[in-house]
Amino acid sequence: MNTRFFNAKILTMTGDSSIIEGELWVEENRITYIGDPKKGNEINKTAMPSFDREIDVKGNLIMPGFKNAHTHSAMTFLRSYADDLPLLDWLHKQIFPMEAKLNGEDIYHLSKLAILEYLTSGITANFDMYFSPENITQASIDMGFRSVLCAGISEFTGSTEENLENLENWYHKYNHHNDLISYCIGFHGEYTAERPLLEGIAALSRKYKAPVYSHNSETKAEVEQCLKKNGTTPVVYLDQLGMFEHGGGGYHCVHVTEEDLAVFQKRGLTVVTNPGSNSKLASGIAPIAKMLNMGINIAIGTDGPASNNALDMFREMYLVTVLQKLKENDAASVPANQVLHMATVGGAKAMGLKEMDTLEAGKIADLVILDLYQPNMQPINNIIKNIVYSGNKQNVKLTMVNGKVLYEDNQFYVGEDVENIYKKANEIINRMR
Secondary structure, X not given: OEEEEEEEEEOOOOOOOOOEEEEXXXXXXXXXXXXXXXXXXXXXXXXXOOOOEEEEOOOOEEEEOEEEEEEOHHHHHHOOOOOOOOHHHHHHHHHHHHHOOOOHHHHHHHHHHHHHHHHHOOEEEEEEOOOOHHHHHHHXXXXXXXXXXXXXXXXXXXXXXXXXXXXXXHHHHHOOOOOOEEEEEEEEEHHHOOHHHHHHHHHHHHHHOOOEEEEEOOOHHHHHHHHHHHOOOHHHHHHHOOOOOOOEEEEEOOOOOHHHHHHHHHHOOEEEEOHHHHHHOOOOOOOHHHHHHOOOEEEEOOOOOOOOOOOOHHHHHHHHHHHHHHHXXXXXXXXXXXXXXXXXXXXXXXXXXXXXXXXXXXXXXXXXXXXXXXXXXXXXXXXXXXXXXXXXXXHEEEEEEOOEEEEEOOEEOOOOOHHHHHHHHHHHHHHHO
């Protein structure tokens, strides 16, 4: 399908914060033109494609879609189920026992529910770590959504041999499965994996020259446990095992040392920060300002809907910046333009989505239209600051993934009645309870 967006403000995120006034063309799934309006004799009519749809953007903003760089989509069934508890009680008494009741079909339906929420937040891709990759994959394909899957293997998901065999099989299968799907080598965390499994993962990374991601230094207790067991921090320990020779990074990275950050800087790793989840679970505030000053790539994730509980990039962007201002005691710390970069380009870099990071001719059309004519966006003194400091999901008018409109003006175009998705999610949690 060919789509022409005209009468638009366009934020390309290609290096500066300048806004283009004009139009954007999508042919099939790629952007083919961004620029000034084409009028009269300014265009060779024979070169202009035939459009299936022409959308008057009415002065609103087109920008790259947000990238949710860490989540557990199918945990939608535990939204608001086990809140206001200490972390270990939350995990061991509520979350793990309920997850043990999940089956693949459950994960398929629950992932669909999460995708609906991503679309309402202008999120066009997620970095999803959960069980049953085949069901997550099918949910994403059926709804036309882009997912990068990250393995969450641990000592609890099988023997070392089984885990490594599954990881290698998944890496091959899902990196060539569908245009919407890719796969990343990963594991749950240092504290849920013994050394032989970690060494095997590092060997796979070297074999395929592939990046590796995992939960890392999320809590103070996690780091203290690793120091006691291995004599060093999780970041340094994993690096000593050769885990990061081909890049990757960590989710959370709240309790990191100067030595840890030096590893991230040296290896070109990404930190995926999750301020909503880390605040709600009282895990702490990651030193994002310090990381940025060191040139470390930062992406933003919501974490799962059991610990956040929303899958809302606007809320995460706001928390990233205001928590850093408090932590650094500096109102100028981590300004809006840096945060918006994290939520788009930084996330795309973390997820290996090189063709979906910015809006440029030749790149894939994963984009969002934000409504600037809502009270929270007026007056338009600075669009980027409006997005980060006052923007919210009500401003998302349209979300396009891979050249297809999946959400527009509060309506979903995902090939299924959303009421059925809601019904299935409630049936699943009611069965478990």
